[in-house]
Amino acid sequence: MIVGHIGGGSVSAYSIDNSLRFRASNSASISYTTPASGGDRDKWWIYLPFKRGRLGVLQYMHGADTASADSVFFNAADQFCVTIAGTARLVSTRVFRDPTAWGAALVVYDASNGTAVQRLRVYERSETVSTFAEMTAWGTDARSGITAGTAKTMHNSIAHVIGKNPTAASDYFDGYLTQYRIGTWSGSQPTPANFGSVNTDGIWVDSGSSASYGTSGSFLKFNDGTSATTLCYDRSGNANNWTPSGISTTAGVTYDWMTDTPTNNYATLNPLSPTTSSAISQASLYCATPGAYWWNYRGSQYVTSGKLYFEGTCVSPSFTMIGVATPSASPTEAYAAPTESWTYLDGGTKYGNGSAGLSYGASFTANDVVGVALDLDAGTITFYKNNVSQGVAFSTGLTGKELTPWFGGYNAGRGWYANFGQRPFAYTPPTGFKSLCTANRPTGDSITTSGTFDGNLNADGPFVWLKGNPETMTINGNAVTWGTHADKTAGGFKVRTASSSYNNTGSNTYSVSVTGKLFGDIVRAPNTAKGNP
Incomplete structure (x- = not known):
């Protein structure tokens, strides 16, 4: 297994x-x-850097x-919630x-605080x-x-869990966590300043420090x-130390130790692409066709220059394809003579740039x-099959396009495990080719502030x-209310x-006012996930 080549800089000393x-x-x-001696259940904190996978389902991070x-x-409903001793205390308006x-x-x-709104506070990094x-x-x-005297967190001999409903074997978190920290405190309430600061580039960065852990606290660096x-050892x-369940360090598609972090954000499959969210799982690195017809899945990042390498492990052949596509490619587009995607089909044919079913390479099957x-x-x-080059598939039509990884299949049960470099590659990438992450994004990029998109009259x-x-933003001249008409993302x-x-069939125009950061800016700092409104 070959670690993904990232090639980029660092944004902070930590x-x-x-x-x-x-x-x-x-x-x-x-x-x-927690130990029998426990901690102060009336004064505790939890620090949670997260990257979500599947949306629209109940998912627990801490219990x-x-x-x-x-x-x-x-x-x-994708709202952030905090429950204390079984009672819902906070449910966000923001999604x-x-x-x-x-x-x-x-x-x-801070249970004993005389000011109610200071008894439980949530700080977020999403703007x-x-x-x-x-x-x-x-x-x-x-x-x-x-x-x-009612909270359970940090109390004596209490079972704590990360990633599932604490009261049942259900509602598992699907996504990524890192630098998980939990502890008790005394004196002044902890704030984000205990965990990081704004650096000289104007970017809030994690410092690796924290508020007091007390005797029951933990720092999970993974x-x-x-x-x-060993992944779940406490570094406080x-x-x-915590005990893992359902976590794998076995090489291959189930490998769960990732290099996707707030320092370097990797591409995944994109659950926000229409019609595909329920068919993407495993922290957005697995896709499966849910039924008849064509189903296509795109990556969460696009490129316009440079050399990109990624891999897909085939789950089931027979009308299964892999390649790249533009933003205009349809998630239900069939493989026949597409003009917005360039793909390699399992039977040993290629489709793209207006060509239909030209002979290309060897056939591939499950687990290839x-x-x-x-x-x-x-x-x-x-394209490469098990590290063997099948030759150049296309040499025209790609230049000047904005492209993303593209996986597809026909009928139920077709699927792919995607790997953009956040876990070790199965094979060494060709010389000069890099994985798809913010550290490898080109310098000098600028945010697109106007353009068009094809609508679908669907929520x-x-x-x-x-x-x-x-x-x-405006769409078709109409002001956008975030969280209602559209969601902003990183x-x-x-x-x-x-x-x-806002979403008429055919072409829609948009105009954007931007003061935010690029997805990967000149100091290679990933943008943050966005909440709405």
């Missing part, structure tokens, strides 16, 4: 190198029981106790449905790369009912991949690894790549309305 993938399909979680539990989770980048949350609990601000808009706010057990100095080498400097694409509307996040926007004013 580099986050690894994350842990939680696959809901494998019931992944990690657990720990304490097996009944009447404390919990931190996303509900099925968090940007799976293309990393966000972070800091939860601070700009320079801020880590307190969340103040709550649909449910029951903090006035919080009393001392930085020792010797085994699943307390030796409060297909490597894709896209050279946009030369305008060519070459599951198109995802539009801008190379950065919009601040304000790299663009997702249309969320069926209204013809």
Whole structure:
């Protein structure tokens, strides 16, 4: 297995190198029981950098106790929620449905505080790369009912769990976590300043420090991949090690020790592409066709220059394809004579640039690894079957295009495991080719501020790549309300309305006002996942 070639710079002295993938399909979680001596259950904090995978389903990140539990989770409406001793205390107005980048949350609990809104506080990093601000808009706010001596987190001999419902074997988190920190405090309430700061480039960066851990706290860096057990060792100095379940360090498609982090954000499959969200799983690195007809899945990042390498492991052949596509390619587009995608079909044929079914390469089948080498400097694409080059597939039509990885299949059961370099590649990439991540994005990029997209008159509307996040926007001359008409994301926007004013069949025009950062800016800092509104 070959580690993905990232080639890029660092944004701070403290580099986050690894994350842990939680696959809901494998019931992944990690657990720990506090010592009998416990900690102060009235004064604790949790720091959670996260990258979401599947959206629109109940998913827990933190839990304490097996009944009447404390919990931190996303509900099925993608709102951020905090429960104390089984009672919902905070449910955000804001929705968090940007799976293309990393966000972070800091939860601070202070049960005896005389001011109700200071008894439970949540800080979020989802707006700009320079801020880590307190969340103040709550649909449910029951903090006035919080009393001392009721919380379960950090209490004596209490089972704690990351990645699942603490009261049942269900509602597993699907995504990535890193630098998980939890502890108790005394004196002044912890704030984001305990965990990082704005650097000289104007970017808030994690410093690797924290507030006090107390005796029951932990710091999970997920930085020792010797085994699943060593991945969950505590680095706080307390030796409060956690126990993994459903976490794999076996080489191959189930490998869960990743290099996708807030320091270097990797591409995944994009759940925001229309019609595909329920068919993408395993932290957005697996796609499966749900039924009849063609189903296509695109990556979460696009490129216009350079040399890109990625791999796909075939799950089931017979009308299964892999390649690259433009933003205009349809998620239900058949392979026949496409003009917006360039693909290699399992039967040993190629389709793209207006050509239909030309003989190309060997056939491939289940468990074969297909490597894709896209050279946009030369305008060519070459496919590899199990590290054997099948020759240049296309040498025209690619130059000047904005392209993303593209996986597809026909009928139920066709699928792919995608690898963009966040786990070790099966084979060494060709010389000069790099994985798809923010550290490898070209310098000098600028955010797209106007353009067109093809609408579908559906609330599951198109995802539009801008190379950065919009601040304000109009579509067809109409002002966009974030979270209603569209969601802003780290790299663009997702249309969320069926209204013809914003998502008409055919061409729609947009204009964007931008003050945010690029998806990967000149100091290689990834943009943050965005909340809406």
